[in-house]
Structures are given as C-alpha cells and as structure tokens.
Amino acid sequence: MTETKPLIEFKDVTFWYGSTEDQPALKNINLTIHEGDYVALLGLNGAGKTTLQLCINGVIPNSIIGEFQGEVIVDGNDTFETPVREMAKIVGMVFDNPEFQLSQMSVGEEIALGMESLGYSYPDMVKTIDEVLEIVGLTGLIDRSPFGLSGGQQQRLSIASALAMQPKILVMDEPTSNVDPIGKEEIFQVAYQLNRERNMTVIMAEHEVEVMAQYANLVVVMHEGEIVLQGTPEDVFSNVELIQNLGLRMPQVAAFGHDVEKLGLIDLGGQYPVKLDQAVETYGPLFNKKAG
Amino acid sequence: MQGIVIPISMVPGNSIIHRMNPLPKLAWSLGILALAFATRNPAVLGAAFFIGLILVLVAQVGKAYLKVVMILFPISLTLITLQSIAPAFPPPWTPIVGFGPFTIYQEGIYSGISMLLRIFSMTTWAMVTIMTSHPSDIFTSLKRIGMPYSLNFILVMTLQLIPILQSEFGIVLNAQKSRAMKGTGFGAILPSMVPVFVGAIERVQQLSISLESRAFGSTGQKTSYRQVRMTFWDIALLVIGVLVTGSTTYWVIVDRTLDWSDTLVFHPVFAISLVIFATLGFLTFFVLALRQVLKA
Amino acid sequence: MEPIIKVENLWHIYPTGNVTAVRDVSLEINPGEIVGIIGQNGSGKTTLVKHFIGLLKPTKGVVYVNGKDTAPLKVQQVAANVGYVYQNPNHQLFARTVRDELAFGPGNLGIPEDEIEARVDQAVKFFGLEDFLELHPYRISFPLRKLVGMASVYTMRPDVFILDEPTTGQDNITTQTVYRLIKRLRDEGSTVLCVAHDMILLAEVVDRMLVMRGGDLIMDGTPREVFSNHEIMSSTHLTPPQITTLSLKIQEKYQSFNKTVLSIDEMVSEVQKSSQS
Ligand SMILES: Nc1ncnc2c1ncn2[C@@H]1O[C@H](COP(=O)(O)OP(=O)(O)OP(=O)(O)O)[C@@H](O)[C@H]1O
Ligand SMILES: Nc1ncnc2c1ncn2[C@@H]1O[C@H](COP(=O)(O)OP(=O)(O)OP(=O)(O)O)[C@@H](O)[C@H]1O
Ligand SMILES: [Mg+2]
Ligand SMILES: [Mg+2]
Numbered sequence: 001m002t003e004t005k006p007l008i009e010f011k012d013v014t015f016w017y018g019s020t021e022d023q024p025a026l027k028n029i030n031l032t033i034h035e036g037d038y039v040a041l042l043g044l045n046g047a048g049k050t051t052l053q054l055c056i057n058g059v060i061p062n063s064i065i066g067e068f069q070g071e072v073i074v075d076g077n078d079t080f081e082t083p084v085r086e087m088a089k090i091v092g093m094v095f096d097n098p099e100f101q102l103s104q105m106s107v108g109e110e111i112a113l114g115m116e117s118l119g120y121s122y123p124d125m126v127k128t129i130d131e132v133l134e135i136v137g138l139t140g141l142i143d144r145s146p147f148g149l150s151g152g153q154q155q156r157l158s159i160a161s162a163l164a165m166q167p168k169i170l171v172m173d174e175p176t177s178n179v180d181p182i183g184k185e186e187i188f189q190v191a192y193q194l195n196r197e198r199n200m201t202v203i204m205a206e207h208e209v210e211v212m213a214q215y216a217n218l219v220v221v222m223h224e225g226e227i228v229l230q231g232t233p234e235d236v237f238s239n240v241e242l243i244q245n246l247g248l249r250m251p252q253v254a255a256f257g258h259d260v261e262k263l264g265l266i267d268l269g270g271q272y273p274v275k276l277d278q279a280v281e282t283y284g285p286l287f288n289k290k291a292g
Numbered sequence: 293m294q295g296i297v298i299p300i301s302m303v304p305g306n307s308i309i310h311r312m313n314p315l316p317k318l319a320w321s322l323g324i325l326a327l328a329f330a331t332r333n334p335a336v337l338g339a340a341f342f343i344g345l346i347l348v349l350v351a352q353v354g355k356a357y358l359k360v361v362m363i364l365f366p367i368s369l370t371l372i373t374l375q376s377i378a379p380a381f382p383p384p385w386t387p388i389v390g391f392g393p394f395t396i397y398q399e400g401i402y403s404g405i406s407m408l409l410r411i412f413s414m415t416t417w418a419m420v421t422i423m424t425s426h427p428s429d430i431f432t433s434l435k436r437i438g439m440p441y442s443l444n445f446i447l448v449m450t451l452q453l454i455p456i457l458q459s460e461f462g463i464v465l466n467a468q469k470s471r472a473m474k475g476t477g478f479g480a481i482l483p484s485m486v487p488v489f490v491g492a493i494e495r496v497q498q499l500s501i502s503l504e505s506r507a508f509g510s511t512g513q514k515t516s517y518r519q520v521r522m523t524f525w526d527i528a529l530l531v532i533g534v535l536v537t538g539s540t541t542y543w544v545i546v547d548r549t550l551d552w553s554d555t556l557v558f559h560p561v562f563a564i565s566l567v568i569f570a571t572l573g574f575l576t577f578f579v580l581a582l583r584q585v586l587k588a
Numbered sequence: 589m590e591p592i593i594k595v596e597n598l599w600h601i602y603p604t605g606n607v608t609a610v611r612d613v614s615l616e617i618n619p620g621e622i623v624g625i626i627g628q629n630g631s632g633k634t635t636l637v638k639h640f641i642g643l644l645k646p647t648k649g650v651v652y653v654n655g656k657d658t659a660p661l662k663v664q665q666v667a668a669n670v671g672y673v674y675q676n677p678n679h680q681l682f683a684r685t686v687r688d689e690l691a692f693g694p695g696n697l698g699i700p701e702d703e704i705e706a707r708v709d710q711a712v713k714f715f716g717l718e719d720f721l722e723l724h725p726y727r728i729s730f731p732l733r734k735l736v737g738m739a740s741v742y743t744m745r746p747d748v749f750i751l752d753e754p755t756t757g758q759d760n761i762t763t764q765t766v767y768r769l770i771k772r773l774r775d776e777g778s779t780v781l782c783v784a785h786d787m788i789l790l791a792e793v794v795d796r797m798l799v800m801r802g803g804d805l806i807m808d809g810t811p812r813e814v815f816s817n818h819e820i821m822s823s824t825h826l827t828p829p830q831i832t833t834l835s836l837k838i839q840e841k842y843q844s845f846n847k848t849v850l851s852i853d854e855m856v857s858e859v860q861k862s863s864q865s
Contacts, residue, residue: 112517
C-alpha cells in the first residue's frame, strides 16, 4: 500500500466546553487521517464523537465557546486560524438532526445556499444541484419544500447540501438515525461510492457497528473523550474484552466467532471476520460437517 | 400535525399576474396601501377594491381569496357596529336613531363603511400579490434591489418557522393528553409552550452552526440561484404603478371636496339594517368559531 | 381470552394531501403479547399505533381497547390503560425537574401520593436516573431524555405499553436498558407494542411481528417466520439482524443446514449441535 499524505491531523487536542476544572470533552487526541480514508467513529453516548467532528471544520474552537488546546491541521490549514466559512470549501458537514439544518423554501434553494455564499455562477449551480440530487437519489424533488420531506429524505438533502460545495472531506454525524434499514444502507452506499470513486474522505459517527465494519477502513473507538483504540475493523474487533468492557457492541458475526472460538470449536487466532461475506466463508464449514 | 394552516400562501397558476415579476405587484400593493390610508372617500376606496376584485378573477385565485374573506369579513363587520356608535371623527356627531344607551350616528356609519372598504381594498391587492408570487421570488427580487442578505434570510426562516412551531405545539399538546393530563384551558396549554420554546432555541443554535459550515456569511460576491425575470412590461407596470397610485394619493389628499362625510346622508332604515346585519353577522361567526375551538 | 386491542377494517386517510396511511387493517392483540411493528419509512406504523391511544381516530373501521370503542373516547380516557412513548422525547417532556416529570402521569390518574413516590423511586432505580432527579429535563443529554420519556410512562403502569423507535441514536448501554424494560414489562404481564427499525432488538425481545408496507398489513408472524420469508423481506427492503442473515446465507450454501437463528447464542448452540453429530 502506498503511503498517502495526511489530510487531517489532530495534535494533542484537548477541549473543554466549560471551564478547565470540569472533565474535558476531548482529551489528548492524536489522530491522523489520510486522503481517501473511510473513518468510523465509535463510542458510547457522550464519548466525544460529535465534539471531535466539530473540530474538523473549526466550529470548535472558532464558534463554540470553550477552552481549546493543541492543533488541528486540515489540508494544510490550521483550523484555529481559518474561518469556518473558508473551511466549508474543504469540509462538508452533515449533522445528526436533519430537520434542524434546513431553512429554505425548496430543495433546490436549500442546496444552493452554500454555493450562493461562495459566489457560484447560475449555470454552475444548476448543474451541481442536478448532480448532487442524483448522487443522493432525490432527483425530481427539486421544488418540494424541505420541511415536507420524510426524515430519511431530509437526511439525504443535508448530504446533498454538503456535497454541493465539492468538499474533499465529508463529515457525517449519525446520518441515519430514524432512517429505515434500506435507507441506511443507501446512505452508507452513497458515502462509500463517493469514497471509492471520488476519493472523498469520509468520517462517520455511528452506533451500528455492523455497517461500519462493512465499509470503514479505519475504526476509531472513543471513550470519555479519549481515543482508546484505532485500526482496521478486523484489528479493532479482535480486542473483544476491551470493546465489551467499554460497553460497546461487536459486529454480530465477530462476536459469534469469539464465542465459538472460546468453546474450542474453531481456531481463528483471535482475528474474527467482521463482514458478512467473510463470515459465510469462515463459518460455513462448521455447518457442513453433517453432510461431509 | 394538525394546527391551523395559514391560508394566505401562493396558489400555483399560470395567469398573467402569476407570470409577472413580483416587484411591480409589490409597488402597486404598497401604492394602494398609501392611498387607502390617505382617503376615506367610499367611492375611491370602493373603486380600488373593485379593481382588486377584477385582479382576483384574472389571477384565478378566487377560491383561496374567498377562504380568507370568510374569516376577514365577519371580523371587520365589528367595525361597522363599533364605529356607528362611536365614530372616529371629532364631535359633534349627527344622531340617526337611539337604542337604549347607544346612539347611531351619521358619521359613524360613514366611518364604518369607509374603514371596511379601506381594509378590503388593501388586503385584496396584497392577497393578489401574495397568492400569485412564489415567496422565494419575492425575497429574491427584494435582495436584488438591495435588501441585506441576512435580513432576507431571517424573513425566510421566520416564515418557515411559524407553521413548524404550530405543528410542534399540536404534537406536544397531544403528548400531554396521552399522559392523561387532566386540566383544560389556558393553564393546561401553558406547559406545552415550554418544549416548543426549547425546541425552537435548539433549532436555531443547530441551524447557525450548520449554516456557518455551509459558508453562509462569506464576505465575497454572492450569487442567486433563483432567477427572477424583469421584462420591459414589468418595468413599465412598475413605473405606472408608482405614478398612478402616487398621483391618486396626492389628489385625494389635496382635494378637500372628496371628504363626503358632511354631505353624504344615510337613510335611517339603511343605517339601522346595516348595523343589525353587521352585529348579527359578527356574533354568528363568533359563536361558530367558539364551537370549533371547544370541539378541538 | 379477550383481546386487549382489536382492530376491525381500520382505514386512516390524512386529510392533508389525501394520504391513505393505513388501509383496511384488521388484527387482534392479546394481553401479555410482545409485538414488534416493522416497515419502511412512511409505511403507516406510527399512524396505526396512534389509534390505540386515541390520538388518531379511524377514518373507517373500529378500534377497541379493552373492549371499548375508542372513537368517542378522549385521549385522556384511553391513556389510563395505554401508555405511548414518543419517538422524540422533546415532544413529551415539560416539567421543571425529572422527578416532576415522572410523577406527572400517575398524578393525573389520581394515584395516592405515597404510591406515586414509590413508583418514581422504583423507576429511577430501574432507568438509572439517580443523578438527574432534580435537573430540568432539558439539561440532560438527548439519549437520557429518551429514558426519562420511557420512565415517565412506566410510572403510569399502563396495561398496554407502546414504544415508538425506542433505540434510535442510543448507544449499546441505553439500548440494553430498553431490552431490560421490555423483559420486565413481559414479566409484569403488560402488553408491549414496539415500533422499530432496530431488527437486533426485535429479534431478541418480541414474540410476534407485524409487517407494514404502504399502509397494508402484509404479514403477521413470529420473527423467525418473518425473517425467513424472502418475499416479504425483499419487498419491504428490510434486513434481518446480521447473525440471522448469516444463518440464511449458510442455508443457501449448505443445504444440510436449515435453521434460521435470531441471536448469537442460538447460532452458537447450532454449531455445538452440528459438531456433536
Ligand atoms: N454544547 C455543549 N455544552 C456543554 N457540554 C457539552 C456540549 N456538547 C457536548 N457536551 C459534553 O461533551 C461530552 C462529549 O459529547 P459529544 O456530543 O461529543 O458526544 P458523542 O460521542 O457525540 O455522543 P452521542 O453518541 O450521544 O452523540 C459529553 O459529556 C457532553 O455532555
Ligand atoms: N399528519 C400527517 N398529515 C399527512 N400525512 C401524514 C401525516 N402523518 C403521516 N403522514 C403520511 O402517512 C404515511 C404513514 O406515515 P407514518 O408516520 O405512519 O409512517 P411510519 O411507518 O411511522 O414511518 P417512519 O418509519 O418514518 O416513522 C406517510 O406517507 C406519511 O407521509
Ligand atoms: Mg453525537
Ligand atoms: Mg413512525
């Protein structure tokens, strides 16, 4: 594998929402993300996933009051010195409550909002809007009111609005709460395609470990403001004890492998399949004994 | 969810008026507004109202217009009743007939009628404008002629927020009922405001972060996605609108003879039936509305 | 046994937009049943369950709760027997403290003070809310608010407990609390209806699943029946839990294996069985 250059670097980042006497929301974060990575942020409620994501486009420390230490460098920009609206050209953000991100009278205008602020020409806007609607699967809804869309459609719309500014990095905070399973799958697919085809860097916070293990190449596990584990999904989910002690769930197929290995029925050397296809391959023979 | 839907909004269509740029429409409406405040001559106001009605027909928004009138008309009828016994004129007043402690005056009838016409001339023109223009087009045109971007945004957002908060309020009220809430009336409704209010604050906080993350508030040149055409005819109508309404307003202010309040004399039978009709009309409406509210 | 909820040819058409959200649905739910309701966004799940507490009234058809037609009843009257936990806790919470929030429902039902206090204490322990009792519900985090929403209905001890999407946005620990709640409600003999997209939760806790598609009730069966019905699953675009899918894929590949499992433990015991044979 060729070494790509780091796109996002957190250097000793500590952040307090209130005073430094309280527990910090982020504690000594050191994290390097490369161009083209698909990063899954895992952790319990309150672990600091959202806070970490807000550092990537500089909302923290520029717009949210608090005590900030350390340095975040994104595509060569120090977020401390770059205004958030400048960072918007590099980082697209999708927040967890889609309805609270909407303000315009039609889907088209909602997507155009950012481009208008950046002075895109009219033909460019029209072309881009068509393109991003197609990507998120909302073609045909351009004149609908954003507030009349279903929760899942609103979530797609906020992705489209972020994509319209052609960011290098797409940050998504639990983008599929309230979406049905197929809608979830579709949103992860969209992110995956952007990641594969356009080399877009994706950073996603999510509670559903199965899908994250399926798509991410880097899993970052947070606990009480710290990064406690990071690596490939296979590596991270081989730390079964730690994951379970943190109160997190393993992907079901990996948890299954761990249980079966404990019973001595299979030897996986502590590395469990985390994706469905791998699991079918690995476990199939266990069930074929009768026939064989 | 349920809630009352605001009835005044755009009625999709393709009439000549729909296809016009919003600016001339706004200019005419504002002109009529000025005119209506400048005069109380029933003929002038009646004419403005009548032309407004023709526009309603041309724009084919009659149904939506009538829906608003059904609410507006009975409420405005109170003006007739109240004005007839307490005119907005300096005394002395000319009595027509007395009902116990109340006396109906000539000036009162005059003032009631002209106020009614004033309201209807203004609102008819305003409704034609609103019902035939996409709100985004109105805002885009205003932006074009120099309205600040952020003020524009606040207006758009407020317009969006009203129906949302209304429906949230309905949801919250239902949530309390589903916990067997006993009370009724205002005391019970008050706690429902809390979640709606907190929700609105959270919404605005989240929205401001989200907007900033989408480059909102950048200092450079801004462009507009929504394109509003301004044809020769739009400009012509805009200019004519300003001239016509402006000069008419000037005329009604200067020409003192247009105040017919001294000369116009209403027949007592007419005056009495008008006041009775207005009072009954309003009371019926009030009772019906109250029943509706109590049922909900 | 008398069904606690009985639905006869229920239709619901929303006047705004003329949407038929529920189309000719009939079903019965017996006391003590734990029922999951699944279906895509907009398939009519929420609309259906809102009839059970009288928040919506049938456009056509009849809904009986405890043998009574809900049409003439007020929500407040139905609420004595039926509890509904909203998907969004922000719609539900309004009291000054978490404690007041938990006491609000039973207070309305006219329960004696000391009994209310006992119920509040018990709910606080069960949901782990000890540290937040005197805080304003809006001062605590969103996932905790959701637990407060559940606790504030739990203190009313309804016969029927309806949960709408109880686990969205929740981490594994709070999700476990939802599991425990449903299991406890089962032990206490309550009837539970759970609308959810979280198939792992449903696979482990419900006895029966109702599948909605475009307003129609298209299937009523055990989770095992539903998940292994390929036609239903693909036409509703629903995906079973990963472990269930694993067992289905292995069935496809090795015909000798034919069990549709619902949990990791079940899958493990299948392996044990096949290694012993
Ligand atoms: N605006 C805020 N003001 C004060 N404290 C905050 C604020 N936002 C978050 N916190 C605190 O910071 C910590 C980290 O919160 P954060 O929202 O980043 O967690 P998270 O991992 O995103 O959780 P979740 O899964 O619930 O979204 C928590 O202890 C939280 O209570
Ligand atoms: N108040 C309403 N007015 C008009 N239509 C509505 C209303 N509420 C819901 N609908 C429509 O009725 C249909 C069923 O909605 P419902 O909320 O019952 O779906 P659901 O299965 O609960 O979906 P989700 O998984 O998104 O919660 C949808 O088409 C929806 O758009
Ligand atoms: Mg978060
Ligand atoms: Mg629903």
